[in-house]
Amino acid sequence: MASIKPFKALRAIKEKAALVAAPSDSGNRLFALEEMKKNECSYLHVVKPYLHFDDIEKIPEKHYTFGKNYLDKLIENGTLIRENEKSIYIYRSIKGSKAYTGIIAIASIDDYNNNIILKHENTRSEKQAELLEHIKYIKNIGSPVLVTYPDNQKIDELIHDITLQKPEYNFISDDQVKHNLWPISNEEDIEHIENEFAQIDKLYIADGHHRSAGAAAYSSYCRAAETETNLDADFNYMPVCLIPFSKLKIYEYHRLIKDSGINTHDFIHQLNQYFEVHACGDLPFQPLEKGEFGVYIKGHAYQLSLKNIYKPSSILDCLDVSVVEQYILNKLLNVIDSKTDPRLMFLDGSKGIGTLQHIVDKGDADIAITLFPTSIDEVIEVAENNLIMPPKSTWIEPKIRTGMIIYEMSK
Numbered sequence: 001m002a003s004i005k006p007f008k009a010l011r012a013i014k015e016k017a018a019l020v021a022a023p024s025d026s027g028n029r030l031f032a033l034e035e036m037k038k039n040e041c042s043y044l045h046v047v048k049p050y051l052h053f054d055d056i057e058k059i060p061e062k063h064y065t066f067g068k069n070y071l072d073k074l075i076e077n078g079t080l081i082r083e084n085e086k087s088i089y090i091y092r093s094i095k096g097s098k099a100y101t102g103i104i105a106i107a108s109i110d111d112y113n114n115n116i117i118l119k120h121e122n123t124r125s126e127k128q129a130e131l132l133e134h135i136k137y138i139k140n141i142g143s144p145v146l147v148t149y150p151d152n153q154k155i156d157e158l159i160h161d162i163t164l165q166k167p168e169y170n171f172i173s174d175d176q177v178k179h180n181l182w183p184i185s186n187e188e189d190i191e192h193i194e195n196e197f198a199q200i201d202k203l204y205i206a207d208g209h210h211r212s213a214g215a216a217a218y219s220s221y222c223r224a225a226e227t228e229t230n231l232d233a234d235f236n237y238m239p240v241c242l243i244p245f246s247k248l249k250i251y252e253y254h255r256l257i258k259d260s261g262i263n264t265h266d267f268i269h270q271l272n273q274y275f276e277v278h279a280c281g282d283l284p285f286q287p288l289e290k291g292e293f294g295v296y297i298k299g300h301a302y303q304l305s306l307k308n309i310y311k312p313s314s315i316l317d318c319l320d321v322s323v324v325e326q327y328i329l330n331k332l333l334n335v336i337d338s339k340t341d342p343r344l345m346f347l348d349g350s351k352g353i354g355t356l357q358h359i360v361d362k363g364d365a366d367i368a369i370t371l372f373p374t375s376i377d378e379v380i381e382v383a384e385n386n387l388i389m390p391p392k393s394t395w396i397e398p399k400i401r402t403g404m405i406i407y408e409m410s411k
Contacts, residue, residue: 002116002149002200004105005237006086006190010140010406016041016079018171021179021401024143041079043142043403045070047134058130064137071138080406087183088190089405090162091241093398094178100398101159102243103193104144104405107203109219109236112212117147117203118383122391123213124339131214132221139409141215143402144239145208148376151244155196158189173401181404197242204383206248206396212238218409239407241400245376251349251395252287252373254356255324256365257333258343264298267332267367271295274327275304284353287372290320294370295328296360315381320371321393328369338390348395349373 012020019041033051036044044051049067050058074080089104111117135141162182169181184190197203205212215238222235230236271277275293280303285294293304306327312318329335335344345365347356356368374394382389 002197002203003108003111004088004103004194004197004240004242005107006088006185007106007234007237007239007407008083008086009089010075010080010082010408011404012041012080013078014168017169017179017181017404018173020074020079021171021173021404022047023173023175024399024402041074046074046138047142047402060133060137064134067134068138071140082408083183085185086190087185088193090159090182090184091400091405092163092167092180093400094180095176095398098249100243100247100249101163102146102241102247102398103155103159104239104241105193106237106407107145107147107240109216109238110231111203112216112238115386116201117205117212118386119205119209119212119388120379120383121205121209121389121393122339123210124391126340127210128213128217131210132217135214135218135409136221140406141211141239141409142404142406143208143211144241144400144405144407145212145215146206146396146398146400147208147240147242148204148206148245148248149197149200149202149242151246152196152200155193156244158192162189169404179401179404202384203240203242204380206243206379207394207399234407234409237407239405243398245380248376249397250373250376250379251397252371253321253392253395254347254349254353254371255329255369256345256347256356256359257329257335257367257369258345258365259333260366262297262333262366264300267297268295268302270332271302271304271328274309274331275306278303284357284368284370286353287320287370290372290375292372293320293324293328294368296357296368296370297366299361314387315378315385316387316389319374319378319382319389319393321374321390324369324371325390333367338392346392350395350397 020043022042022044032044046067050063091104092101167180167182172178219235280301284296285301285303295302335341359365360368
């Protein structure tokens with residue numbers, strides 16, 4: 001049975017919540033640098049402290065110590081405050097006319113290790129190791145893991161009643177997303193939420209596989225140093241945002257390959273071994289149904305469908321991302337390990353295929369492979385069969401801003 005608990009969060013005073021909370025997917029270095037230059041309160045100073053330096057590689061003892069000191073400064077000057085009592089939080093983000101509403105709490109690392117909280121994606125090894133080092137130095141997790149669960153009417157009703165009240169946070173971020181937060185410290189409401197989740201057999205990680213893996217690795221690291229096990233220790237939990245199946249949005253995750261040695265004619269000829277290939281103009285092809293794929297290379301687009309040669313043996317083999325993994329990445333491009341191959345990049349479908357085209361046309365990648373989104377039913381079936389998708393198989397929204405709700409670890 002699933003177990004969630006309230007916790008004493010570290011969070012921004014409401015007047016500065018919009019300044020502190022930062023995009024969780026700010027992978028663009030220039031964007032992050034610009035944000036940090038103009039906003040001294042941004043939590044990016046804590047999660048990306050290496051951007052303050054010119055070092056080519058990340059140096060944990062130097063960069064993460066700087067990040068920890070920056071965090072301490074935000075606490076000392078009153079930008080961040082610690083809750084006086086344990087709370088569970090209702091969080092809502094509104095993007096256009098789409099609202100995402102969930103519960104932020106802490107979940108057990110043992111539930112994660114024992115497959116009560118199920119995974120569906122591989123993590124990239126270097127990213128997981130980096131997050132472990134970050135937690136060791138910073139002693140907190142600033143971005144809750146997005147977790148999903150079967151729709152539950154009683155939980156929905158409680159959330160609805162709470163969101164009728166005035167929120168503690170009410171701000172619009174630079175990307176035009178509205179954010180609201182309602183702390184719940186009432187013991188009766190907390191107990192109600194805990195009891196409802198205790199009746200749910202399984203939870204499913206939707207987004208944040210690296211964060212959950214990093215938190216689990218940190219828990220193992222701390223447990224190894226303990227003389228006796230303390231299951232209530234804060235390192236045995238991780239922050240999660242729980243949103244039901246029907247309230248999530250899943251986008252496709254496209255693949256990009258940087259390999260200047262690829263010959264276009266030879267590559268298209270090789271694709272014909274496994275796919276029906278049709279030229280379709282000079283704009284990337286956007287798959288509109290399962291089993292459709294696109295390739296964009298040197299200003300030319302192709303629509304692909306797999307020939308009748310594939311005999312799937314499991315739900316994992318039926319996934320479009322697995323078809324691309326096996327027949328294009330492995331067989332044609334010799335990408336043996338998608339977790340580590342430096343030639344492979346990813347772009348989520350929310351960015352649009354125009355962005356994909358721009359990346360290839362300006363030479364930052366040589367091939368773009370476009371896909372149709374993985375469905376929530378596929379995600380659930382893969383997780384329940386203890387299978388793992390290739391890395392970056394799904395882009396799931398909402399994306400919760402980092403630093404809005406911070407879970408501290410005292411060890």
